[in-house]
Amino acid sequence: MNKKEGYAGIDYFRMIAAFLIIAIHTSPLATYNNTADFIFTRIVARTAVPFFFMTSGFFMIAEYNYNADKLKTFIKRTSYIYGISIALYIPVNIYNGYFTADNLLPNILKDIVFDGTFYHLWYLSAAIIGASIAWLLVKKIGLKLALIATAIIYIIGLFGDSYFGFSLQIPFLKSLYTNLFEVSDYTRNGIFFAPIFFVLGGTIASEKWHLSLRNNLIGFIVSFFLMLTEGLLLHKWGVQRHDSMYIMLIPCMLFLFSALTYLRGRRSSTLRNLALIIYIIHPMLIIVVRGFAKTVGLQALLIDNSFVHYLVVGVSSAAASFILVALMARIKVEPKEVCVYDGTDRSWIEVNLDNLMHNARVLQAAMPEDCKMMAVVKAEGYGHGALAVSKCLNKIGITAFAVATIDEGLKLRQGGIQGEILIMGYTSPMRAKELHKYELTQTLLDYDYAVLLNKQGYIINTHIKIDTGMHRLGFNKYDIDKIAKTFKMRYLKICGIYTHLCVSESLEITDVEFTHTQISGFYDLLDILSKQGIKLPQTHIQSSYGLLNYPEIECNYARIGIALYGVFSSGNDKTKLQLDLHPVLSLKTRIVLIRAITKGESVGYDRKFIATRDSRIAILPIGYADGLPRNISCGNGSVLIHGYRVPIVGRVCMDQLTIDITDISNTEIGDIVTIIGKDGQDEIFATEVAENSDSITNELLSRMGGRLKLVNY
Numbered sequence: 001m002n003k004k005e006g007y008a009g010i011d012y013f014r015m016i017a018a019f020l021i022i023a024i025h026t027s028p029l030a031t032y033n034n035t036a037d038f039i040f041t042r043i044v045a046r047t048a049v050p051f052f053f054m055t056s057g058f059f060m061i062a063e064y065n066y067n068a069d070k071l072k073t074f075i076k077r078t079s080y081i082y083g084i085s086i087a088l089y090i091p092v093n094i095y096n097g098y099f100t101a102d103n104l105l106p107n108i109l110k111d112i113v114f115d116g117t118f119y120h121l122w123y124l125s126a127a128i129i130g131a132s133i134a135w136l137l138v139k140k141i142g143l144k145l146a147l148i149a150t151a152i153i154y155i156i157g158l159f160g161d162s163y164f165g166f167s168l169q170i171p172f173l174k175s176l177y178t179n180l181f182e183v184s185d186y187t188r189n190g191i192f193f194a195p196i197f198f199v200l201g202g203t204i205a206s207e208k209w210h211l212s213l214r215n216n217l218i219g220f221i222v223s224f225f226l227m228l229t230e231g232l233l234l235h236k237w238g239v240q241r242h243d244s245m246y247i248m249l250i251p252c253m254l255f256l257f258s259a260l261t262y263l264r265g266r267r268s269s270t271l272r273n274l275a276l277i278i279y280i281i282h283p284m285l286i287i288v289v290r291g292f293a294k295t296v297g298l299q300a301l302l303i304d305n306s307f308v309h310y311l312v313v314g315v316s317s318a319a320a321s322f323i324l325v326a327l328m329a330r331i332k333v334e335p336k337e338v339c340v341y342d343g344t345d346r347s348w349i350e351v352n353l354d355n356l357m358h359n360a361r362v363l364q365a366a367m368p369e370d371c372k373m374m375a376v377v378k379a380e381g382y383g384h385g386a387l388a389v390s391k392c393l394n395k396i397g398i399t400a401f402a403v404a405t406i407d408e409g410l411k412l413r414q415g416g417i418q419g420e421i422l423i424m425g426y427t428s429p430m431r432a433k434e435l436h437k438y439e440l441t442q443t444l445l446d447y448d449y450a451v452l453l454n455k456q457g458y459i460i461n462t463h464i465k466i467d468t469g470m471h472r473l474g475f476n477k478y479d480i481d482k483i484a485k486t487f488k489m490r491y492l493k494i495c496g497i498y499t500h501l502c503v504s505e506s507l508e509i510t511d512v513e514f515t516h517t518q519i520s521g522f523y524d525l526l527d528i529l530s531k532q533g534i535k536l537p538q539t540h541i542q543s544s545y546g547l548l549n550y551p552e553i554e555c556n557y558a559r560i561g562i563a564l565y566g567v568f569s570s571g572n573d574k575t576k577l578q579l580d581l582h583p584v585l586s587l588k589t590r591i592v593l594i595r596a597i598t599k600g601e602s603v604g605y606d607r608k609f610i611a612t613r614d615s616r617i618a619i620l621p622i623g624y625a626d627g628l629p630r631n632i633s634c635g636n637g638s639v640l641i642h643g644y645r646v647p648i649v650g651r652v653c654m655d656q657l658t659i660d661i662t663d664i665s666n667t668e669i670g671d672i673v674t675i676i677g678k679d680g681q682d683e684i685f686a687t688e689v690a691e692n693s694d695s696i697t698n699e700l701l702s703r704m705g706g707r708l709k710l711v712n713y
């Protein structure tokens with residue numbers, strides 16, 4: 001998904017699907033040829049409803065996404081539409097004698113839950129039930145098993161639908177379905193029919209279906225003709241009780257929908273609303289057209305000619321829907337101007353996702369052709385919010401992420417992040433099952449660790465870490481036998497092998513020499529492994545400075561952390577590659593109190609600040625518990641207010657700090673103060689704050705988090 005544009009193809013097909021559904025209810029070809037009409041309305045047009053289900057599934061269901069918000073919104077919206085539609089058709093129900101039938105109450109209940117109170121309205125209840133079942137299954141057992149489960153349910157439905165004739169021959173099945181039809185008129189409902197299409201939509205959204213446009217189209221054409229054959233045979237044998245469900249409908253829809261996702265462009269909510277309204281009101285227009293034809297004596301043309309009838313109903317439904325959509329747009333009330341709490345009342349981090357994407361593109365462009373960015377998002381994405389950062393990068397096509405701990409990895413997966421998530425640090429083998437279940441990739445810290453993890457009996461994706469001189473984590477590069485043995489372990493899938501450089505930020509000659517021994521040591525090892533017949537997995541060496549100072553290294557990944565966030569570790573670092581990187585994070589707070597201090601009075605702990613003149617001191621609600629280092633106290637740091645620099649005075653406390661604003665007029669409570677970032681002409685870089693506290697930006701940024709609110713823009 002490299003393109004920013006929306007899925008326009010899906011919106012266009014909504015209109016086609018709406019007209020297919022009108023065809024089902026008007027039999028356009030009946031006047032000319034019954035078989036042709038059967039093929040068109042009972043087979044071809046049967047793709048329409050599954051398409052609508054898949055569309056909803058596509059936007060709502062994704063593997064690992066445990067957030068129920070989208071489902072709730074969908075159920076709410078669909079229930080609302082269902083309620084209005086039921087009300088809309090009550091006059092027709094009355095006219096048809098619906099309310100004078102026996103067993104009224106049980107029938108109404110049955111209709112509301114399964115069959116619809118008017119014949120096409122079953123779709124809305126099926127959407128609610130189907131979506132809920134699909135969502136729950138995917139959450140509980142994962143996408144793959146949910147697909148199998150809903151396929152089984154679909155097959156059960158099939159034998160009450162197009163294949164019912166076969167069930168009639170088996171007494172047990174016959175009585176089973178007879179009982180079932182007491183509760184729901186058809187198996188074409190929210191339980192047996194809809195769920196699989198929601199799951200299929202989610203499967204495509206989760207990028208678990210990788211076919212090119214061409215192969216999807218070939219697949220569609222082949223399965224479409226097989227479906228035609230299937231439908232005609234079943235029709236000929238007379239086994240169909242109803243004709244909504246075919247075996248070939250499943251592959252047919254999978255190929256078709258996947259092909260449609262290739263058609264990109266601007267999304268159209270008008271088409272979406274039009275299709276929905278056409279779906280709901282077209283039966284009404286069938287009644288209107290018939291009434292009109294009778295009144296003006298045009299039955300022969302408008303009713304008896306099925307094709308003209310179809311066209312007139314179709315065009316008038318579209319026209320009526322168009323008018324309704326236009327009217328709705330006109331009466332749409334402007335949302336009230338409510339003050340929304342946006343998290344900027346105390347102290348907050350502003351994350352500029354445009355700059356993040358810019359940096360990602362610049363860094364990716366600096367890598368050799370076959371090298372991909374592995375975005376390092378440990379420690380809440382260096383304070384930027386790991387999930388929001390990863391989602392944003394996922395959208396522009398980055399599919400490899402690195403974190404330090406399993407819980408960081410889980411958070412990303414459960415937030416819906418697709419692709420590889422490498423845990424670079426230690427994970428207890430006790431958590432092997434989670435590694436397996438959430439498809440997290442674990443770093444193998446050394447041989448003993450690999451043995452222990454393998455013993456847990458779960459298939460786990462791993463990368464082998466090699467120690468080439470840092471002497472922290474990793475197999476010793478000379479332990480060839482142990483490394484080779486690890487490749488043969490039964491449960492560990494070795495997807496990568498990597499090392500880490502320890503002085504890559506330095507361009508001093510001895511440091512460069514050391515780094516070259518690390519790099520060549522790693523490649524020598526790879527050579528030996530290759531010669532032993534081991535197929536090499538993905539390789540990676542560089543972190544940010546590794547890339548900036550050794551851009552010639554040709555690996556499969558570069559693990560980029562600090563540079564992605566647009567800053568250097570220290571301000572005076574010089575690098576071989578000079579890239580145009582933009583800082584992503586700003587740290588801001590607001591004045592909560594201003595007090596006057598007389599000359600000679602002190603401010604804060606230890607009385608470290610004594611006023612040498614009558615002063616105005618502003619109190620800011622941010623302290624070292626928010627990640628601001630305590631040693632920027634006492635004039636070691638400054639902040640920006642209204643574009644001017646003012647000093648931090650006294651000691652930074654756990655939750656507050658004090659600044660001297662004597663020289664700045666017009667300051668008020670609530671004014672924004674910038675601690676990192678730009679204000680007017682001046683800018684404070686993270687490197688400056690890091691240096692003022694004798695540290696590096698990596699430490700400074702990764703410690704922020706906790707209490708600070710994150711605001712993305």
Ligand SMILES: *Cc1c(COP(=O)(O)O)cnc(C)c1O
Binds near residue numbers: 562
């Ligand atoms: C943190 C980390 C990185 C990222 O380092 P940056 O200097 O922030 O790019 C890469 N590799 C490993 C093993 C790390 O721990």
